[in-house]
Amino acid sequence: MTGDSRQDLVKALLAHVDRARETPAIRLPGERDLATTYGASRTAVREVLGVFEALRLIERRPRSGIYIRDQDTDASIDALVLRETFAVSRSADAYEQAQEARVILEVEAARLAAERRTARDLNLMQAAIDAFRISANEGRNLADDDEAFHLALISAAKNPVLSRIAKSLYLMTRSIRVAYFDIPGTSKGSIAEHEQILTALKSKDSARSVNLLRGHYRRSSALWRKIKI
Numbered sequence: 001m002t003g004d005s006r007q008d009l010v011k012a013l014l015a016h017v018d019r020a021r022e023t024p025a026i027r028l029p030g031e032r033d034l035a036t037t038y039g040a041s042r043t044a045v046r047e048v049l050g051v052f053e054a055l056r057l058i059e060r061r062p063r064s065g066i067y068i069r070d071q072d073t074d075a076s077i078d079a080l081v082l083r084e085t086f087a088v089s090r091s092a093d094a095y096e097q098a099q100e101a102r103v104i105l106e107v108e109a110a111r112l113a114a115e116r117r118t119a120r121d122l123n124l125m126q127a128a129i130d131a132f133r134i135s136a137n138e139g140r141n142l143a144d145d146d147e148a149f150h151l152a153l154i155s156a157a158k159n160p161v162l163s164r165i166a167k168s169l170y171l172m173t174r175s176i177r178v179a180y181f182d183i184p185g186t187s188k189g190s191i192a193e194h195e196q197i198l199t200a201l202k203s204k205d206s207a208r209s210v211n212l213l214r215g216h217y218r219r220s221s222a223l224w225r226k227i228k229i
Contacts (some may be wrong), residue, residue, distance in 0.1 A: 007039050011086040028066040055079040081171045098172045103217045110213045112157035114206035121156035125198050136187040141199040
């Protein structure tokens with residue numbers, strides 16, 4: 001099976017899991033039946049299901065079968081990233097929850113970053129703003145530059161766990177962030193707000209850094225909720 005075919009199988013089985021979750025019966029067909037349904041080898045199906053099991057999307061019960069786990073309480077955050085990576089449809093609520101988690105995490109990170117940031121951290125944030133401005137002038141989508149700034153800010157908190165969680169949250173919301181920066185007028189406001197946040201961090205002004213970041217997300221969320229994926 002080629003790499004593209006394997007990706008198609010992952011996407012198809014993710015969608016199958018979602019459809020099955022909407023019915024009262026949450027037991028999946030066996031590997032042989034899934035292989036027949038999707039025109040794949042049983043080995044390929046077993047490997048993909050092994051990934052799903054590691055991500056806690058499913059569980060295998062000896063002598064019973066393959067069952068779907070509760071995605072709200074059991075599935076790992078990497079399972080949500082996988083859905084975004086393979087463009088498997090997700091609800092508006094899922095994006096809203098990921099955005100809410102980003103705000104909670106990043107507000108605390110800004111408070112810590114104001115205390116712990118180094119000259120290198122400030123330089124990385126400034127470089128992201130500079131790249132942001134160049135992309136805006138060239139008419140490119142700014143999602144990646146925006147991500148670079150925010151991840152640099154979180155990294156300045158000097159807590160690798162926060163950085164790892166944040167990276168996953170940004171991967172989970174990539175498609176809607178791309179759509180957000182397709183809205184006319186978003187780039188200019190974002191650049192100005194990033195610059196204000198950076199100035200507060202340079203001054204080690206924790207309260208102002210947090211307030212600016214909250215305002216930044218409050219304004220962007222007003223547009224965020226209007227985006228239809």
